[in-house]
Every structure is written in structure tokens, then in C-alpha cells.
Amino acid sequence: MTSSSDDRNEPISIFRHLPVPTHPEGCSGDGWVNVSAEDGHLRAARCPGCQGDRIMQALLEFIPPRFRKPITLPPRVEEWTHKGLDAEGLYITGSVGVGKTHTAYTALAAWCLITGIAPTRARVSENYGEQRRIPPTVKFVRATTLFDELRPSNNQTRQPIVDSQKTSLLVIDDIGAEKPSEFTAEKLYEIVDERYAHAKPFIVTSNVPPKALADQVGARVASRFSECCDVVPMTGPDRRKSA
Template sequence: MSDAKCPICGGSGWQVVVEGDYSFVRQCVCTISLRENRAESGLPERYSMCTFENFQVNPGGGKKNPTLMAARTVARDFAGKFPAVNTGLLISGPAGTGKTHLAAAILNTLINRNEHGILFQDFRELLQDIRSSYSPDSKVNEFGILAPVLNAGLLIIDDLGAERPTEWADSQFSYILNYRYNRLLPVIITTNYLDGGGRMEEESLSERVGVRMRSRLFEMCREVCIEADDYRKINTGQ
């Protein structure tokens, strides 16, 4: 439910409809638009309950992790200020540390505030959808898939760099990023790839998305680095 009271139902979510001598109760349009807005955001069901409150800053029940606390503060701040934001966020850190949770918490906060045009997009899936659109049987063309991604008021790209780096994938990414850069449209990116200072055996973000796109990203986004162990491994004792 939205924080602002709906003028029709006063926030109850139910609307009394009077037709002649009859009256009945139905779900208020505000709950329907919230539901539609949520569905249109593309956020997978798994992340629909992600909030800042249920974000784990002490994975595995141990000590609070300062980088997780800082990341939550920055993300919450971003959601609080949106749409009055100058930069997006680049949330990096190892797998399983809650990067997607934070991005989803931002999205859920904005949707509950009735912001429209917030889009969540797994990057591999986006590339797959674009590829499928090239097929002659496809009902949508490439632009039909890209248009919402290009123009969303806020675009969240989840798991950048997870796909195999190819020239084609790079060109798709730079097209999206440059388009949004020129129109001052913010992006939130989550990625497992750290820049430089990460673990030696791992590839850096520049190697995954190219040096030019990496610098563009750093121009467009505030960096949020999470340093923590995979809490899914902690929990299962692996």
C-alpha cells in the first residue's frame, strides 16, 4: 500500500460502489495499479519481499558487517531521494552477499510509493530476449524489447558480467548505457566483478564489460562495494 492515503479508499484498499439501490465493495483501483506496477517492474517473485529492514547485515548471525551496513544506508538513501538523484549505484561484491536484495528493496520501496517506470532486468535474460527477437517467428522486434529498458525512469540491471563477454553483448550494453547517459536516466547495477582491487584470481569488471564502459559506469554510478562471504555458504556450512 502506498504511503500517501488514496483519496478513493482512504488507504483501506476497498472501495464502496453505489449503483442505484445497490452498493457493493470492490478492490480499489489503487491496489490494482500497485499490483500492475509491480508486475510491470519485472522483479522476480523471489525478491518481492525484499526490504531494507529484512536485509541481513550480519550474515550467518555473526558480527555486523560494516560494508553491508554502509551499502544498506546508501541504497536506502537513494530510494529516499529518488527521483531527485544525480547518479545511480554500482553495487559490487561476491555472489550471495545480498546485492540483488538491496536493489530489490529499492524497487519495492519506490513501487510502494507509487513511482512508475521502475524496471528490473537480469542482464543475461535481456540478452537472451534480444537474441530471440531476431528469430523470424518472433512476435516482438528488438526495439520492442529494448524500448522499456532504454526509457525506464530507473533501470536495475542485475548480475552484470555474468554472461560470457562477447562483442555483441558489449555493444548491447554500451548502447543501453550511452542512451541512458545522454538522457540523464539513472541505472542501478549489481555485479560480482570488482574493479581491480578484488581477488587476484578473479577477472575485473573492466575485463567483463570493457574499459570504456567501465569508466562510463563510474561516471553514472556511485560505487557500493560489499566485502563479505557468501551467506548461503555460511548457512549451509559449505
């Protein structure tokens, strides 16, 4: 695979196989386009094509080079992306190297283009002298990194928990690879239960089939996944070996 580590060398056209909004006729590329209102007058509206370009640019910065290569999504994953903000859980499972992480990144990209949400980092907004942390719009995290963030020693603030609860789309990659401590499992439950309660979208990838996950992350997390996730088993050889 050819992948550049320099984001600037990659064109946004690598996302053109995804549902990218088009520029309506008359768009001059400044983000706005004239549309006829009901009263017959022309009115300026945001151009969906320009918004799509902005999202693809943000996706280029967000997705690591290896996982930018255009791939075809499994049909059930594609269906999940088209649910947009109504999507709940997506559980991608399969053995080592079948393409779970790549599929999760591509699903994330398609979901962003469909919902119009660009991946942005967490930031602090100031309003009348009061500072407020705005969570990232999309959070993609390896399960082991998330568990590190949730450990008691790192838990002076509830920031990782709140970010994971509030972000528009949470992706936890490779869950089940490591068994969390009782404390960390409880924090993971807090995240999953919040997203479950509010039917917020998330993607989980795992080598472990959902039925076997209870032993790794606890029965309460596994039970919620089994209720609200579309499960997509991926099969095939280890693509790293055949590359």
C-alpha cells in the first residue's frame, strides 16, 4: 500500500467513493449558494458541497494514513452509516487482520459526510468570562488507551468519561484485547450506559464475538451492546499476510 505520512500530499478526492454531497449549480466555492425561496426570491444558503469539502479536509487530518485507502464497506456497515444521527451501536468483529479498524475508520468518514459533522478536537469556549470545555465531535480511541485514560491515577478530572459520553460519535477500537480492572470496567460502564440511554451512535471493533465479551468487560456492558448494536462479523484471511 502506498501511504503518505504527510497529510498535505493526500487529496480529499480519496473520499469520493463515500456519500459526498455535491455542489449545486451556481456554487462559486465560497460556502454559499443562492436558492429560490417559497416567495420566489433568491436566498443565500450554505452549500452542501462546500460543507462536504470541509468535512473531507478534516477527515484527512483525523484518519491515520494507513486507514485512508478507499475500501468498500460491508453492506450492513454501509446501512448503519446511512442511519446518520439515528444510528446506535455498530459492533464489528472478526479475527486478526480482517480489516476491522480500517472498516471502522471508513464507516466514521461516511457517517461524518452523511450527518454533516466534521471531526474536531475538544476545545475551550469562553462566554462572559466563563470557560467551558466543548468535547470533540468524534472520538476514536483504542480500548487500551481508553482504559489508561480511565485509571484512578488519571482520574483527577472526569474529562475522558464526559468526552466519551458526549462526543457525537465514539469509536472504541479493539475492545476485549485487554481485561480492564474492576474500577476501569465501572467507568467503561458509565460511558456505555450513557450512550445506550440516549441512543447515541458508537462503533466498537473486537476480536471477541459479542456473546463472549461479558467475561472481558463485564455483563452490563456486554448486555447493552447486545441490545443496541448491529453486529457485523467479518471473515477472511489476515490481510497483512496477503499484502
